Amino acid sequence: MREKDIRSMTYRLHISLFFFYLLAFTSSYSLNVANFTICASTNLYKNKIISTVQDSAKIELKNKIDKAANDSLKIASAYFEYGQYLNNSGEKEASIDYLKLAIKIANKTSNKAQIAEFDNYLANVYWQAGIYQSSIDTYILAYKSAAITQDSSQMAKISMNLASNYNYLGDYNEAIKYALNALKIKETAKDWERICYHYVAMATIFKETDNVEKWDYYIQKAYKLKDVENCASFGDIAKIYNNLGSIAVRKGNHKKALIYFDSLLVLSKQAGFDKGISAALGNSSNIYKELNQPEKALELLLESEKYFGDPYEIISNNNSKAELYRLLGQEQKALDLVMKNTSLNDLRFYSMEHENTLSLLSDLNADLLNYKAALKWNDSLRILENKLRDDKVRKGIEELETKYETAKKEQQIELLTAENELKNQGINTGIAIVSFLVTVIILILYIVSIRNKQAELKQNNLRLQVLRTQMNPHFVFNALGSIQNFMLKNDARKASQYLSQFASLTRATLNNSTAETISLADEISMLKNYMALEKMRKQNKFIYSINYDDDLDLDFIRIPPMLNQPFIENAIKHGFKNIDNGGILEITITDKKDWVEFIIEDNGEGFPEGKIKGGYKSMAMSIFENRRKLIRQKYKKDFKFEILNLNDEYPNQTGVRITINIPILNND
The missing domain is CATH 1.20.5 (Single alpha-helices involved in coiled-coils or other helix-helix interfaces)
Incomplete structure (x- = not known):
């Protein structure tokens, strides 16, 4: 191309x-x-x-204020709720302004309970915003208001909040003072609600000063109460397991520590408690590091980062990862991680992690041959160690705690002494009461014995009176005179018959007057003999009859003797007094299961008007009433007794009807 x-x-x-x-x-x-x-x-x-x-x-705030009108308490509450809303929304400064306004209004009403609640919340917001001194000052004001209301629960909560603040700031003397005060309030009031939180807070103070014995002591107290109702929240329980695991690590028992951390992990995952999950994973990682399993330890740390929520977790995790990277020969990577901690303002508030950070910075710089930097960080470490291990600080904390425990034991001794005195008083009182009761029982038995003797004497007297009534001289002489007339008239048959009846009546009367019970057959036989002799004496002025069911078991049924005779005598003596003949006397006997009913009815003159209503009683009736009372007292059985003037109900009839229900005494 x-x-x-x-x-x-x-x-x-x-x-x-x-x-x-x-x-x-x-x-x-x-x-x-x-x-x-x-x-x-x-x-x-x-x-x-x-x-x-x-x-x-x-x-909504404006509406609440409008509805409150001039009610300052409601207006203060409205501003307080809005301040809470702003705090939850992350607007700390605006929240503080509205909370202060709520407290100002509450102060005008002098409602100390409301002031204590508002101040306690404001102090917490100050702390979250990093305004530490204002937080402490406000907690102190809240405590004073709660003390005026004597609200022990609120006082203990505020006092422990102050202890946590001072512990965070490294002022352990003040921390232990307020923590002990909170415990004293709770224990004195026997207020066990969230008591585990207070024991854990106490343990944390001793943990920060490396006092393992006291740290373990208070965690064990919390552990024993964790399952008691209202003694612990879920967060408290999580802290207890976390501390138990950490204590086991300090004592070299890694297996036991892992069990506690695994328990914490399971509980926290079930409840969705991120803080517990991250703590369990991080602490388990430290154990695997001690067991020379750095890869497993690093794996757990990286997993725990998903659940971080506060600066402490970040600082602690950076230190732990740095130690693992150092073990794996990655010193520079470890140093970079630890240096991140030094840029966090919160590092100074976590004494143990602060100490660990400085120690790692010194060691890692020495590993990388940066000796000047290593010496610098080592000097910083010694300064912090001296502060934390200062004998005055440790002794001051231990003395305060010892004074509290001694005072508590002295109070327990006083209580035990008082209890012993009360027990002795109780024993003496018991002996006196028992002696009194024994005396009363003896006196009652003596009185009962006397009454029984008096009742027996009374019963004997009544028996004699019955005997005299039935065998009075007038009756005896008239009966014998009538028998004599039959003999003079040469009527030997009738004379013999009546003499035989007289002898039977006399024998029965003498026998029955001393008997508790007699058979119904004996009672009927005696009544027949008595009425036959009276009919003979009265020269047949009246006729009589005794009516009863043929199925009635006369020999089996037992009743008190001679209760009917006085009324039969009255019928003959008074009812037939002014008649020459035509008198009728009927006795009807009926079995009523628990008693025998006797109906004695005559056609005589009857009682004069007003005598029954007026409470007229003959000597025979008086004897009957007394016998009835004795039977009721002895056998706990009563029986009906009624007198009816027949003319009162039936104008065409004359005479008297007497109804007596005599109790059957077979089983007595």
Whole structure:
């Protein structure tokens, strides 16, 4: 090909390339412009949404203030809620302004409970914003307000928040002072809600000062209460397992440590608790490093980075990865990671990781032959170590904690002494009560014995009275006189018959007067003999009958003796007093399962008007009432007793009907 043709082709090629690059540049520019436009639109849309949300929150705030009218408490609460909203939205400065406004209004109402709540929240926002001294000052104000209200739960929470602040700032004496105060409040009030949080916070202070014994002591206290209702939140439980694993590492028990960290990992994954997951993975990585498995350890660290949420995790992870890279011979990569920690302001607040960072910087620079830098970082390390291991600091913390534990033990001794005194008093009181009860029981038994004797004596007297009633001289002499008349009239048959009945009645009366119960057959036989003799005495002025069912088991049924005779005597003596003949006396006996019903009915004159209502009682009726009371007292059984003047219900009839339900005493 000729040189001219070659130049021509080269020229055309350059022209083509020029247009190609121009087209590519134009396209690229267009795409960038389009992307910029899309991003700008998206950001504008996002800002519009945020603005809309903020506007709606402000409208809600205004509505709450309008509804509150002149109620300062509600207005303060409205500003407080809006301050919380701003804090959650990341607007710390605006949040602080509204929270301060809420506290100002609350102070005017002197509502200390509300002031304590608002100040506690504001102090936390100050801390998040890095305004540490204002946070501490505000916590102190919150504590004073809570102390006025005697709200032990709020006081303990605020005091422990102060302890955490001071611990973060490295002022361990103040930290332990407020932590012990929080514990004292909780334990004195026996308030076990979130008590594990307080024990973990105490343990953390001793961990930072490398006091493993006390660190372990308070974590074990928290561990024992972690499953008790309301004693721990999930976050508290996660911290307990994390600390138990770390303590096991410090004691050289790697197997036990891995078990605790695995438990933490499982629990945290179930609950979606990122902080717990990252802590479990990071701490497990440290163990595998100690077991000389750096690849496995590095794998766990890289996985843990997915769950980071605060500066401590970043600092700790950088140190751990740097140690692994050093083991793998990648010292420069390790040094770069550790140097990142020095650019983080939060490093100074984590004493152990700060110490670890300085130690790594010294060692890694020495490995890379940077001896001047190694010496510089080593000097910084010694200064920090002296601060952390300062005997005054350690002794001050331990003395405060020891004083607290001693005071608590003295208080427990006082309580035990008081309890023993109360127990002794209780024993003495118990002995006195028992002695009193024994005396009362003996007295009751004595009284019961006397009453039983009196009742027995009374019953004997009643028996004698019944005997006298039935066998009174007038009845005996008249009965014997009537029998004598039959003998004089040479009516030997009737005289013998009545004499036999008289003898039977006398024998039955003497026998039954001392008996508790008699058979129904004996009662009927005695009544028949009595009425036959009375009929003979009254020269047949009346007739009588005893009616009962043929199936009635007269020999089996047992009843108290001689309860009916006094009423039969009254019927004959008073009812038939003014008649010469035609008297009728009927006795009807019916089995009523638990008692025997006797109905005694005559057609005599009846009671004069008003005598029944007026409570008239003959001697026989008085004896009956007394016997009835004794039977009720002894056998716990009562029986019905009714008297009816027949003329009161039936104007064409005369006479009296008496109904007696006598209890059956077969089983007594």
